[in-house]
Amino acid sequence: MTIEDLQKKAAQIRVEALTAISRAGSGHSGSAMSCVEILVSLYYAEIGGKPIAKFDPKNSQWEEQDYVILSKGQAVPTQYAILADLGFFDKSEMDYLRRVNSLLQGYPNIKVPGICVPVTSHGCGLSIATGLAMALKTDRVPNKVFAILGDGELQEGQVWEAAMAAAHYKLDNLIAFIDNDDLQMDGPVRSVMDVMPIQDKFEAFGWRVLHVWHGHDFDEILDAIAKAFTTNRHPVCIWCHTVKGKGIEFAEGKPYYHDVPLSEAELAEVKKKLAPVIAGNLKIFND
Amino acid sequence: MTLIMNEFIQSGEKISMLRGLSDALIKLAKKHKNLVVLHADFGTKLGLKNFSLAFPDRCFNFGLSEENVVSAAVGFSVRGKIPFVVGFGNFAGKAWEQIRNSVCYPNLNIKFVATNAGIFAGEDGAGYQVTEDISVMRTLPNMKIASPADYFETMSVVEQAFDSFGPTYVRLASREVPVIFDENYKFEFGKSSVLKKGSDICVFSHGSVLVNVVSAAEILVESGISASVVSMASIKPIDVESVLNFAKNSKKCFVVEDHNLNGGLFSAIADVLVTNQPVLLKGIGLNDRFGES
Numbered sequence: 001m002t003i004e005d006l007q008k009k010a011a012q013i014r015v016e017a018l019t020a021i022s023r024a025g026s027g028h029s030g031s032a033m034s035c036v037e038i039l040v041s042l043y044y045a046e047i048g049g050k051p052i053a054k055f056d057p058k059n060s061q062w063e064e065q066d067y068v069i070l071s072k073g074q075a076v077p078t079q080y081a082i083l084a085d086l087g088f089f090d091k092s093e094m095d096y097l098r099r100v101n102s103l104l105q106g107y108p109n110i111k112v113p114g115i116c117v118p119v120t121s122h123g124c125g126l127s128i129a130t131g132l133a134m135a136l137k138t139d140r141v142p143n144k145v146f147a148i149l150g151d152g153e154l155q156e157g158q159v160w161e162a163a164m165a166a167a168h169y170k171l172d173n174l175i176a177f178i179d180n181d182d183l184q185m186d187g188p189v190r191s192v193m194d195v196m197p198i199q200d201k202f203e204a205f206g207w208r209v210l211h212v213w214h215g216h217d218f219d220e221i222l223d224a225i226a227k228a229f230t231t232n233r234h235p236v237c238i239w240c241h242t243v244k245g246k247g248i249e250f251a252e253g254k255p256y257y258h259d260v261p262l263s264e265a266e267l268a269e270v271k272k273k274l275a276p277v278i279a280g281n282l283k284i285f286n287d
Numbered sequence: 288m289t290l291i292m293n294e295f296i297q298s299g300e301k302i303s304m305l306r307g308l309s310d311a312l313i314k315l316a317k318k319h320k321n322l323v324v325l326h327a328d329f330g331t332k333l334g335l336k337n338f339s340l341a342f343p344d345r346c347f348n349f350g351l352s353e354e355n356v357v358s359a360a361v362g363f364s365v366r367g368k369i370p371f372v373v374g375f376g377n378f379a380g381k382a383w384e385q386i387r388n389s390v391c392y393p394n395l396n397i398k399f400v401a402t403n404a405g406i407f408a409g410e411d412g413a414g415y416q417v418t419e420d421i422s423v424m425r426t427l428p429n430m431k432i433a434s435p436a437d438y439f440e441t442m443s444v445v446e447q448a449f450d451s452f453g454p455t456y457v458r459l460a461s462r463e464v465p466v467i468f469d470e471n472y473k474f475e476f477g478k479s480s481v482l483k484k485g486s487d488i489c490v491f492s493h494g495s496v497l498v499n500v501v502s503a504a505e506i507l508v509e510s511g512i513s514a515s516v517v518s519m520a521s522i523k524p525i526d527v528e529s530v531l532n533f534a535k536n537s538k539k540c541f542v543v544e545d546h547n548l549n550g551g552l553f554s555a556i557a558d559v560l561v562t563n564q565p566v567l568l569k570g571i572g573l574n575d576r577f578g579e580s
Contacts, residue, residue, distance in 0.1 A: 109393065116365055117365055120388035128362045138323070
């Protein structure tokens with residue numbers, strides 16, 4: 001996919017995820033938007049003619065697949081929208097997000113084709129990713145593990161237990177993205193409990209840290225992933241500056257939209273705004 | 288139900304349950320390449336030294352990070368490994384939410400083995416005596432719980448835990464305990480073992496105090512009381528049929544356990560009896576309190 005195609009895909013995924021959240025009547029609209037470009041990069045982009053993450057929508061148990069672990073599980077509607085778009089399951093499932101007995105529960109669940117690990121609690125995703133990367137090393141296979149963490153999540157002590165273990169076991173098959181949108185439920189992360197300096201912390205734990213200043217710019221994200229692929233004997237943290245609610249003009253950077261659905265009128269406004277992007281007539285994310 | 292002869296008790300032979308764990312893991316690992324052991328810096332104390340020497344590439348020390356080791360086991364499980372997470376004392380309680388959300392909810396095939404069961408864990412005091420673990424594990428859907436009473440039962444429990452799909456919690460005493468069973472004994476989840484058949488009362492028990500219950504039953508004979516002693520090593524699933532049968536044929540029932548009665552085997556048996564066969568039930572254990580050094 002070209003960068004332009006990736007931008008169109010990101011706009012499409014935004015609309016589909018927000019529509020599902022609004023229909024469900026609950027969910028994390030703002031949080032699901034900040035990681036769209038990271039997830040779209042992993043599932044759709046290529047580096048050197050090869051897909052970044054290997055997967056098979058017809059066989060979610062494929063031995064040679066790479067693993068995408070959404071540790072900030074509240075953003076899973078974005079991952080669901082991508083998996084549905086890729087054919088892991090029927091798109092109609094998106095209509096039943098968060099419903100009783102539905103396939104698509106509120107947090108990542110392994111019953112969903114394409115969701116490989118259960119993530120429900122904050123702070124446990126990097127530990128699961130670490131164990132998975134260790135198992136792959138034990139089997140001497142080249143599969144990779146990608147984890148996406150929120151910045152508020154870094155307040156969890158378990159994240160740093162995992163960071164220590166991943167460096168100790170030299171897991172160069174593990175890449176962790178930090179979706180640093182600066183906001184959490186109660187407000188700015190730095191006011192609630194400052195997690196900075198992220199780079200110094202991960203480096204002190206033995207990780208290689210790559211900085212993405214514009215976490216919605218595909219060129220920057222792909223450049224960082226390409227560099228991460230050349231790293232040996234260290235896990236890699238790709239620290240991405242992102243915007244909470246990205247793509248929803250009136251919600252960008254507003255903590256209120258962290259965990260609420262858009263109203264019908266708000267959703268209509270977003271759809272109107274993104275329609276030309278999806279149609280390929282307008283680029284909006286040139287930051 | 289199996290009638291077990293307790294001739295070994297007479298011999299006074301004592302073997303650590305931790306040795307039973309280690310021997311069983313080595314035996315299983317020789318046959319099954321997907322068995323891995325994860326622990327949090329207690330490999331030597333937990334008797335895992337021999338395992339780590341035999342299988343260095345399948346034994347992983349995570350240092351003092353109990354939450355991390357539990358979640359990491361989830362990652363191993365994704366690749367078809369069967370992890371035994373072996374931990375000191377209350378580690379499973381410390382990582383309870385991780386066990387609930389990431390292991391029991393998706394029903395993953397991960398085994399947890401905890402040491403220091405009960406107040407006999409030692410002189411470190413209440414902080415290191417594991418006396419509420421059954422309570423917090425019993426409430427988790429999909430979780431099976433076993434509390435073996437000696438070396439041979441530990442061996443069999445560990446083997447059955449491996450063979451039986453799903454999350455499993457095994458609690459072990461750290462001290463050496465007399466041998467009750469023999470190498471032919473086979474533990475089964477959901478099945479109790481009758482150690483002694485009596486006609487007056489019935490005592491249900493589990494873990495390292497079971498041997499004391501058997502001795503107490505012998506003393507009761509001198510007082511003219513005939514007591515049944517039933518080993519309830521499988522705490523969840525519980526042997527409903529056996530519990531109801533003994534309740535029906537006994538004047539009184541007792542539960543003896545090295546655990547808080549609140550949520551322990553006492554509660555598990557009360558749950559069965561109250562809905563099926565109401566009978567006078569008395570618990571001997573920790574009554575909503577902590578232990579001492």
